Amino acid sequence: RLAAMSGFASIFNRKPKRQRVDEDGDTGRDPTSFVAWNVNGLPRLLENSAAAIKLFVERENPDVIALTETWLKAAPGNQSQLAKGKGAVVVSKMDRDTKEKWLIKKALEPGGVFGEYRAWFSCHETKRASGCMLLVKKSVRKPTSVEYNLPTFRRAPAVGEGVDSGGGAGAGDPRHHPDGRIIMAEWESWTCLLTYTPNHGSEATWHRRRLWDEQLIEWFTERTAAPGGAKALVYVGDLNCALEDADLSDPEWFLTQFIKNPSTKALLPVEQAGQPGCAPIERERFRKLLLAGDLIDAYRAHNPPVPNPGPPGDIDWRAGPRFTWRGKPAPAGNYPSRYENKGMRIDHCLVTSDLQHRVASVEICGHGNSAGDPSFMGSDHCPMLIRLTD
Helix, strand or coil: CCCCCCCHHHHHCCCCCCEECCCCCCCCCCCCEEEEEECCCHHHHHHHHHHHHHHHHHHHCCCEEEEECCCCECCCCHHHHHHCCCCCCCCCCCCCCHHHHHHHHHHHCCCCCCCCEEEEEECECCCCCCCEEEEEECCCCCCCEEEECCHHHHCCCCCCCCCCCCCCCCCCCCCECCCCCEEEEECCCCEEEEEECCCCCCHHHHHHHHHHHHHHHHHHHHHHCCCCCCCCEEEEEECCCCCCHHHECCHHHHHCCCCECCCCCCECCHHHCCCCCCCHHHHHHHHHHHHHHCEEEHHHHHCCCCCCCCCCCCHHHHCCCCCCEECCCCCCCCCCCCCCCCEECCEEEEEEHHHHHHEEEEEECCCCCCCCCHHHCCCCECCEEEEECC
């Protein structure tokens, strides 16, 4: 749960809830292109796939890169120091080994993978592998403000009231989500919201996901109803929901997974059953989110569903760029893994309706039948590329 401006030394600084940004280097142009990507562990990718990522960034040249599931953990001591009113505290390490720290530092240096970008971090204080990172190209205007939590999350019930505050509620310092799941940056013409939505997961995490969804819907409802209207918004990230069957490579298979309570083995209610990410109750809340925020699924608006022309399980059809997450192949010589050759579209780009006319294109950049394809660059998710008109 650490948030900071660019420059590696400041990675370890705590910032106020609404971080003002100076105007040095302002080109007068708001960003118009960005990549959204769940990296499934940024240090690991930088160690193993830095060259491929650098080529991708140079080829697509996005103004903004929005990363989720960075696995960057906040250094210890920050929360307690802030509680004592000591303000920003510089610490010597990111609560990881020196190698991880060096990988991040190298990536942000001139000539590095992200050397042309300024970086803002939201790191996690919990044991969950989460965290977000926002990179903004130095040649475009900086955001006027950056925040790391939302008001409805700050108003969440306190620890000890039956709430798993590590995922759904903003316990502790209200300026930062404890899992580092939120970054919101504002420019003159529009706002970018980046989140890493908790996985519906197992019985232990159902309440956490429900609380997250409800608080987010509440925030969008309040935002939409604000006097004078709200600024245009782009909402990106791993939202952990495949809204329609067309967002699944194997709908029948996914929808019949996890149909029993893992503790009691009793059949789950119909609305709760199914692979996390496509259970009916998740889809219902996602639709409520779209309605509350006046949001459009920009990818689907530009890419209508393409029916599978082949027999069930046809792998050639699914090799197209249709799914943002894919199962990893099993090690050579082993039986196929449970999710091998399967995919889901659970990473999204949502835009408010007043911005829809400016969306020029939304692309899924990953191909192949599994996360082992080079286009995934080491993650089990692939990047999405969004371009707006000027």
